[in-house]
Amino acid sequence: MTRTxxxxxxxxxxxxxxxLLLSGCSATAPEGDATGSGGGTDSTADIQSWSxxxxxxxxxxxxxxxxxxxxxxxxxxxxxxxxxxxxxxFTAADETCRGKIGDxxxxxxxxxxxxxxxxxxxxxxELTECLREQGVDVEDPTEGSGLTLDETIPEEAMEACGxxxxxxxxxxxx
Numbered sequence: 001m002t003r004t005x006x007x008x009x010x011x012x013x014x015x016x017x018x019x020l021l022l023s024g025c026s027a028t029a030p031e032g033d034a035t036g037s038g039g040g041t042d043s044t045a046d047i048q049s050w051s052x053x054x055x056x057x058x059x060x061x062x063x064x065x066x067x068x069x070x071x072x073x074x075x076x077x078x079x080x081x082x083x084x085x086x087x088x089x090f091t092a093a094d095e096t097c098r099g100k101i102g103d104x105x106x107x108x109x110x111x112x113x114x115x116x117x118x119x120x121x122x123x124x125x126e127l128t129e130c131l132r133e134q135g136v137d138v139e140d141p142t143e144g145s146g147l148t149l150d151e152t153i154p155e156e157a158m159e160a161c162g163x164x165x166x167x168x169x170x171x172x173x174x
Contacts, residue, residue, distance in 0.1 A: 046105040054104070057097035063090060130161035 051068035058065035063084050081090050107115040115123075124141050131138050131149075134157035141147040149163075 050101065050104045053101045054097055057100055058093050061093035061096055063093045127161055127163075131157055134160050 055065050055067050081087050084090050124147050128138050136153050136157050
């Protein structure tokens with residue numbers, strides 16, 4: 001399985017369920033555009049609530065979509081879109097569900113304020129730097145693309161950089 005931030009065969013959500021928020025190589029926060037906002041526990045509760053509704057909707061649309069893991073800050077393993085019926089089927093279900101429940105809550109920083117694309121790009125670069133400090137060879141994300149992390153990255157490095165439990169990254173950088 002591959003951990004990834006890009007639209008690909010094995011990808012983490014075509015939708016922005018979770019954005020990476022680093023504060024010195026730690027912490028996570030959801031990404032999206034919806035009614036929910038705020039920081040800390042409220043933000044985590046908002047994304048968890050949205051994720052449960054979204055998973056149920058996707059399952060109702062015939063997608064074998066996994067149930068969210070409690071207290072995962074909106075993070076989840078990469079999905080293999082081909083195994084879920086292909087991109088067209090997934091996108092149609094995603095559009096239907098977003099029409100019903102809205103987009104996920106926006107990402108917020110430690111101060112509870114919404115993150116900008118530049119904030120998220122900086123966070124992704126911080127993750128890249130942290131992984132390199134752990135001995136992992138990763139390339140910087142480029143504007144408009146994502147950061148791809150594969151399964152060969154040691155769990156210890158993932159944990160040291162705030163990605164414990166093999167969680168994946170799901171935001172665009174730029």
